[in-house]
Amino acid sequence: MKYLHDFGQYFIMLKGVFSRFTKWSALRKLIFKEIEDLIIGSLGIVAFIAFFVGGVIAIQTALNIDNPLIPKYLVGFATKQSVVLEFAPTFMSIIMAGKVGSFITSSIGSMRVTEQIDALEVMGINSLNYLVFPKLVSMMLYPFLITIAMFLGILGGWVASVYGGFSTHEDFVTGLQSDFDAYQIFYSYVKTFFFAIVLATVPSFHGYYMKGGALEVGKAATSSFVWTSVFIIILNYLITQLMLT
Amino acid sequence: MITVKDLHKGFDGVPVLKGISTVFEQGKTNLIIGQSGSGKTVFLKSLLGLHTPEKGTISFHDKIYSELSVNQKQDLREQIGMLFQGSALFDSMTVEENVMFPMEMFSKMTTDEKRDRANEVIKRVNLINANKKFPSEISGGMQKRVAIARAIVMNPKYLFCDEPNSGLDPNTSILIDNLILEITQEYNITTVINSHDMNSVMEIGQKIVFLQHGLKEWEGSNKDIFKTDNKAVTDFVYSSNLMKKVRKMYLEENK
Numbered sequence: 001m002k003y004l005h006d007f008g009q010y011f012i013m014l015k016g017v018f019s020r021f022t023k024w025s026a027l028r029k030l031i032f033k034e035i036e037d038l039i040i041g042s043l044g045i046v047a048f049i050a051f052f053v054g055g056v057i058a059i060q061t062a063l064n065i066d067n068p069l070i071p072k073y074l075v076g077f078a079t080k081q082s083v084v085l086e087f088a089p090t091f092m093s094i095i096m097a098g099k100v101g102s103f104i105t106s107s108i109g110s111m112r113v114t115e116q117i118d119a120l121e122v123m124g125i126n127s128l129n130y131l132v133f134p135k136l137v138s139m140m141l142y143p144f145l146i147t148i149a150m151f152l153g154i155l156g157g158w159v160a161s162v163y164g165g166f167s168t169h170e171d172f173v174t175g176l177q178s179d180f181d182a183y184q185i186f187y188s189y190v191k192t193f194f195f196a197i198v199l200a201t202v203p204s205f206h207g208y209y210m211k212g213g214a215l216e217v218g219k220a221a222t223s224s225f226v227w228t229s230v231f232i233i234i235l236n237y238l239i240t241q242l243m244l245t
Numbered sequence: 246m247i248t249v250k251d252l253h254k255g256f257d258g259v260p261v262l263k264g265i266s267t268v269f270e271q272g273k274t275n276l277i278i279g280q281s282g283s284g285k286t287v288f289l290k291s292l293l294g295l296h297t298p299e300k301g302t303i304s305f306h307d308k309i310y311s312e313l314s315v316n317q318k319q320d321l322r323e324q325i326g327m328l329f330q331g332s333a334l335f336d337s338m339t340v341e342e343n344v345m346f347p348m349e350m351f352s353k354m355t356t357d358e359k360r361d362r363a364n365e366v367i368k369r370v371n372l373i374n375a376n377k378k379f380p381s382e383i384s385g386g387m388q389k390r391v392a393i394a395r396a397i398v399m400n401p402k403y404l405f406c407d408e409p410n411s412g413l414d415p416n417t418s419i420l421i422d423n424l425i426l427e428i429t430q431e432y433n434i435t436t437v438i439n440s441h442d443m444n445s446v447m448e449i450g451q452k453i454v455f456l457q458h459g460l461k462e463w464e465g466s467n468k469d470i471f472k473t474d475n476k477a478v479t480d481f482v483y484s485s486n487l488m489k490k491v492r493k494m495y496l497e498e499n500k
Contacts, residue, residue: 020315023350110336119333122293122405123347124322 010205017133017201020126027134034138038100038200039145045099046092050083050149053091054156057082062166075167076175079157081184088149089188090236093195096142097228101203104135105224108207109217117208132204142196143189150188187243194235202228246271247292247403247435252301254284254291261287263459264301271402272433274426274449276440279456280481288456289407289439293327294318305403323351326396326434328406328425332388334380334395340367341376344394351399366394370424386417390424397428404429406438410445418442422449443488446470455481471495 021027061078108131111117120127154176161167167175206224210216247269254262261284269275277285290296292303294310303310305321313321327333334343344363348354354362367376370390380388389409396404406425410418422442426449429436440446446453450467455478463475470482471492483489 020319026349114331114336115329115333116335118290118295119327119329119335121295122322122325122327123350124319124325125350 006205009209010201013128013132013205013208014201016126016128017136018129020129022125022130022133026130030130030134031137034134035141037103038135038138039141042096042099042145043148045095046145046149047152049095050088050092050152051156051159053087054079054083054153055160057087057153058157058161058172059164059166062161062164072167072171073175073178075161076157076172077178078175079161079172080154080176083153083157084150084188085184088146088153089191089195090232092146092149093192093199093232094229096145096199097203097232098225100139100199101224101228102221104200104203105207105210105221106217108204109210109220112208112210113213113217128208131208132201135204136197136200139196139200140193142199143192146188146192187239190243191236191239194239195232198228198231198235202231246306247437248302248304248307249292250302250304252288252291252303253299254287254296255299261459262291262298265456265459265461266301267454267461267464269435269437270452271435272430273451274429274436274438275452275454276438276446276450277454277456278440278446278450278481279462283456284459285439285456286407289405289437292437293325293405294322323347323399324402326399326401326404328389328392328396328404328409330408330411332380332385332392334388334391336380339377339379340372340383340391343380343391344398347395347399362398363394366398367391369397369428370394371420385412386414386421389413389417389421393421393424393428397432397434400432401434404434404436406436406440408439408441410440410442415444418444419448425449443482443485446482447491457481471499 022030058075058079061082062075065074108117111131117127117131120130158169158172161172162169203221203224206220206227207217210220212219249268250266252262252265253260265284265288277288279285287296291298298311305324308317308321310318310321335346338346341360341363344367345359348359348362352359364376370393372387372390372394375383375387375391380391383391404425409421409425413421422445425436425438428434438445438449447467447470450470453463453465453467453470454461455463455475457477463473463478465473470478473479483492
């Protein structure tokens with residue numbers, strides 16, 4: 001029953017986010033601040049993880065090919081497919097649920113605990129629009145982050161393959177170029193778009209409706225990570241089923 | 246002036262406010278007092294529109310809040326200033342930005358005009374050299390002053406204060422009390438203060454409403470409270486020996 005209530009409240013929250021808009025000049029500043037916190041602030045960790053995981057994918061693929069009938073370019077092909085289809089959009093979003101999601105929940109939760117949200121409401125400001133809308137808009141740049149993850153993941157795979165002696169430059173590039181399907185890129189970006197909405201709104205929901213003190217802020221951040229991950233994984237399945245079958 | 250009639254509010258079927266009626270007068274400091282759990286905070290949040298009453302009405306100068314349109318409610322909210330118990334300053338903003346915030350949201354002033362007005366009220370609450378500091382860099386007393394400055398920057402008609410003295414030393418408490426009293430009289434504001442501090446009750450309680458178990462048990466001024474024989478009020482206000490002695494001295498002096 002509680003889950004049903006929370007699910008309904010989540011959609012009521014979304015309605016609140018798009019009603020009684022805050023003054024545009026204030027929203028604009030908030031959107032730029034959120035872009036800096038959520039997108040620019042995540043560049044480092046995304047780049048680091050993407051590069052090394054891309055390298056690991058390439059090495060794992062190369063080490064598991066012991067049949068001489070399998071072409072050498074498969075290392076590049078498998079790296080591209082893994083990174084573009086799953087690693088960059090989905091795996092990276094789970095990591096971002098921990099990084100960005102916890103940040104959003106704890107920052108909004110702290111504002112709830114210290115009555116800053118009540119202060120906004122008393123002033124006549126729609127706190128949901130003021131707090132959540134800029135996060136949602138800034139997360140529309142999330143596909144940019146995922147593009148970087150795709151590029152660096154493949155670059156990591158290339159570096160690991162070529163300099164690790166698992167593949168040649170020519171074989172790896174041939175693998176990247178073989179069976180290229182633009183629809184798969186489109187599918188990845190559709191997923192990324194929906195994950196961006198989940199990453200902005202589910203942690204906001206957990207922060208906004210939390211009750212209690214500092215300890216509960218920590219609990220809300222943990223709960224937010226779990227539920228954001230669950231939603232991402234369910235959405236991933238549904239979108240894949242709808243678009244690739 | 247704020248008129249409350251037969252206000253009821255409960256949570257999960259448990260009644261908290263059980264029919265409160267009173268009037269908070271303009272240009273006066275109106276104090277709500279009572280034991281923990283008596284419904285003071287719920288009452289204050291209901292006045293602020295943060296809780297929706299189950300029954301009863303709250304009127305701001307004869308305008309019934311629940312009957313106002315969304316835009317009228319918005320206009321009314323712009324006339325309300327609030328001092329929260331923990332100050333509720335925005336952590337990511339400096340003192341000056343916090344005070345300018347309501348103007349950024351609702352005023353059409355230029356940036357210079359906003360800054361001038363912010364500096365005027367910052368000066369009014371006796372804050373010096375704190376404009377560029379963040380809330381975490383100033384003391385609790387200074388944070389309360391910033392919160393008062395933010396609450397009055399839009400020239401509100403109504404000022405609400407939730408435990409303005411909590412966590413402050415006695416000297417700072419007196420300074421904050423006097424500041425609230427001065428501002429109330431200077432700007433002719435209807436001020437409603439939720440307080441536990443008996444010193445505030447005696448010093449600035451121009452009108453006092455005593456709540457018990459969600460009901461208004463007694464109301465009167467800080468002079469009346471010395472003379473009342475209401476047992477619930479005397480048990481609460483004169484619970485310490487010091488307060489008993491103060492009352493005895495006052496009554497002897499004013500025979």
